[in-house]
Amino acid sequence: MRRRTLLKLAALSTIGVPSTQAAATPNSSLSIRNSESITMNDVIIIGGSFAGLAAALQLGRARRKVIVFDTGLQRNRFAGRSHGVLGHDDKPPSDILAEARQQLARYPAIKMVNARADSISGTIDNFSVLTGDGETVSARRVVLSYGVVDQMPDVRGFAENWGTSVIPCPYCDGFEVADQHWGLVWSGPQSINQVRLFHDWTDRLTVFGNGHDIAADTRADLAARHAPLVDGRITEIVRHGSHGATIKLDTGAEGAVDILFAHPRNKPSASLHDALGLATVNTPTGIALKTDERRETSMPGIYAAGDLANPGIPSVTTAIWQGASAGIFAQQSMLT
Numbered sequence: 001m002r003r004r005t006l007l008k009l010a011a012l013s014t015i016g017v018p019s020t021q022a023a024a025t026p027n028s029s030l031s032i033r034n035s036e037s038i039t040m041n042d043v044i045i046i047g048g049s050f051a052g053l054a055a056a057l058q059l060g061r062a063r064r065k066v067i068v069f070d071t072g073l074q075r076n077r078f079a080g081r082s083h084g085v086l087g088h089d090d091k092p093p094s095d096i097l098a099e100a101r102q103q104l105a106r107y108p109a110i111k112m113v114n115a116r117a118d119s120i121s122g123t124i125d126n127f128s129v130l131t132g133d134g135e136t137v138s139a140r141r142v143v144l145s146y147g148v149v150d151q152m153p154d155v156r157g158f159a160e161n162w163g164t165s166v167i168p169c170p171y172c173d174g175f176e177v178a179d180q181h182w183g184l185v186w187s188g189p190q191s192i193n194q195v196r197l198f199h200d201w202t203d204r205l206t207v208f209g210n211g212h213d214i215a216a217d218t219r220a221d222l223a224a225r226h227a228p229l230v231d232g233r234i235t236e237i238v239r240h241g242s243h244g245a246t247i248k249l250d251t252g253a254e255g256a257v258d259i260l261f262a263h264p265r266n267k268p269s270a271s272l273h274d275a276l277g278l279a280t281v282n283t284p285t286g287i288a289l290k291t292d293e294r295r296e297t298s299m300p301g302i303y304a305a306g307d308l309a310n311p312g313i314p315s316v317t318t319a320i321w322q323g324a325s326a327g328i329f330a331q332q333s334m335l336t
């Protein structure tokens, strides 16, 4: 019975992995650690990108029975290449994930399913997750790693150029455009921190006020930093070259930069945490799930990792670190 179940789980571990790789997975010398009923998983992970797969890796290595649900829409899918991830610098993000999934396929206790999780019910030691396919799966713990969605403003050319001419993060893509002429879309008082940050990459910065009421002392600060401020609301962004942008304003003026940085608001990719009433914290660009130092949310047995629970610096590296931590703490919480 146990061996048959192992083979079935390994055969199902196929998200994004060619069937030949999945078929190479089963190793009858490996066994699954959990001692619960065979239908009860140890952990359900919702969101199988950087954070979720990092959680699965730790749990799978501890031979805990894990199901990962994923819909394959990771946040940086608009970017051609991902930067700043040790060992994976300057690679397409989808390649990094494909390699991770391939490596996870060798763990018989990890099952990866290409499906959306629609709801969560139950309490610690007996959670149930209902998927969009109508399947109900149970587990003792849940890790939420379903990320966030950036909310594209209603500006022509913004969404179309997101990830190429319009980007959010200098650590992700700044090196490639260092010393060029940067633009920044002002999104609130916190934007002055970006202006200060950008000095490490360029001395040529133009700030687009985009209809914000910017205080006189902030204007003086920008002037002292030789960062011209252009007032007016942005109506259109037109890409030129590989990443340059022309910014058109409702005043009739326009400006051209080599790259434009912007920080649109974001929201969690799913509302499962809402239905559970999990505690959140406010950030300048959205909300993040509140977790303790063991990555447990306000509901015992539910953990959160990655951009969904990262009010600090969202990145692939922090998502992997938080996911690995959530996996380890979830596993340790089940020790007898």
Ligand SMILES: Cc1cc2nc3c(=O)[nH]c(=O)nc-3n(C[C@H](O)[C@H](O)[C@H](O)COP(=O)(O)OP(=O)(O)OC[C@H]3O[C@@H](n4cnc5c(N)ncnc54)[C@H](O)[C@@H]3O)c2cc1C
Binding pocket: 046, 047, 048, 049, 050, 051, 052, 069, 070, 071, 072, 073, 074, 075, 076, 077, 078, 079, 081, 082, 083, 084, 085, 115, 116, 117, 118, 145, 146, 147, 148, 150, 162, 163, 167, 168, 169, 171, 172, 173, 269, 270, 305, 306, 307, 308, 314, 315, 316, 317, 319
């Ligand atoms: C344009 C752009 C460029 C970036 N470039 C870089 C870079 O170069 N370097 C870097 O370190 N960071 C970069 N980032 C940040 C990086 O993308 C995120 O920090 C990282 O993707 C967060 O990982 P995550 O696992 O928390 O969430 P995500 O990668 O967003 O993954 C969440 C996963 O959950 C799935 N999901 C959502 N809802 C459900 C559901 N209900 N059921 C099942 N699955 C669900 C989604 O489909 C997705 O696969 C960039 C971001 C953007 C927007």
